[in-house]
Amino acid sequence: KQEVTQIPAALSVPEGENLVLNCSFTDSAIYNLQWFRQDPGKGLTSLLLIQSSQREQTSGRLNASLDKSSGRSTLYIAASQPGDSATYLCAVLDDYKLSFGAGTTVTVRA
Amino acid sequence: GAVVSQHPSWVICKSGTSVKIECRSLDFQATTMFWYRQFPKQSLMLMATSNEGSKATYEQGVEKDKFLINHASLTLSTLTVTSAHPEDSSFYICSAQISPSGSYGYTFGSGTRLTVV
Numbered sequence: 001k002q003e004v005t006q007i008p009a010a011l012s013v014p015e016g017e018n019l020v021l022n023c024s025f026t027d028s029a030i031y032n033l034q035w036f037r038q039d040p041g042k043g044l045t046s047l048l049l050i051q052s053s054q055r056e057q058t059s060g061r062l063n064a065s066l067d068k069s070s071g072r073s074t075l076y077i078a079a080s081q082p083g084d085s086a087t088y089l090c091a092v093l094d095d096y097k098l099s100f101g102a103g104t105t106v107t108v109r110a
Numbered sequence: 111g112a113v114v115s116q117h118p119s120w121v122i123c124k125s126g127t128s129v130k131i132e133c134r135s136l137d138f139q140a141t142t143m144f145w146y147r148q149f150p151k152q153s154l155m156l157m158a159t160s161n162e163g164s165k166a167t168y169e170q171g172v173e174k175d176k177f178l179i180n181h182a183s184l185t186l187s188t189l190t191v192t193s194a195h196p197e198d199s200s201f202y203i204c205s206a207q208i209s210p211s212g213s214y215g216y217t218f219g220s221g222t223r224l225t226v227v
Contacts, residue, residue, distance in 0.1 A: 034215050043116065043203050044154075044218035053212070089153065091216075098205075098216060100146070102153040 002027045002094055007100035014109050019077035021104045023090035028068050035064050035075050036089045038103070044089065048075070080108045111137050112208045116219025123194055123226055130190045131222045133204030138204035139184035144216075145177075148201040160187045192227040 003026045014018060032051045036044040048057045048064040056065045062076040077084055086104040113136040123129050133143060141162050146154040160166040160181035168174045178190040191198055203221045208214040
């Protein structure tokens, strides 16, 4: 059974600092990995999707890397802003089923 | 593109009544949709997978008679919480594969906050 772990569970940084969020998974036989953002009481917004054959994806200030062999992904958010405050979830797809981590709750202080 | 609309965003109901939550794919056909439940400060728990025109597949421990799922068309899936009790209060989110295999990722509805009083 796939297990997805996200560390740290919570993170508080001053505005402008770079964020590093970690995600690990136990079974490397995945099709892809997706990073989501969730604001309080809201649904999930997709940030980046990395296919199993890819090493990284970038979108604006966001960059996600994937090391499938070691079962790890890292989400980097450059020059954080208060609007980046949210919970970030990673999810891996295997056997057509998504497995989620518990998320990292980020607070960016102005 | 690939937007999923979920309604209502919140609902309060009395114990013993039933509540229906709708999930619609607006600009694509969703052969498969997924229903999740999320407890405070926890991750998403998959409840069931619904396939258009067939019975839903429920995860272990999920009561199929309490959580009725219908996927009657390629753009609409519904979750009905029957005879709701306070312990059913939770945040429910639907999701759909953007492509049949999921290779293009998943898109999620905005969620429904259910409070049973």
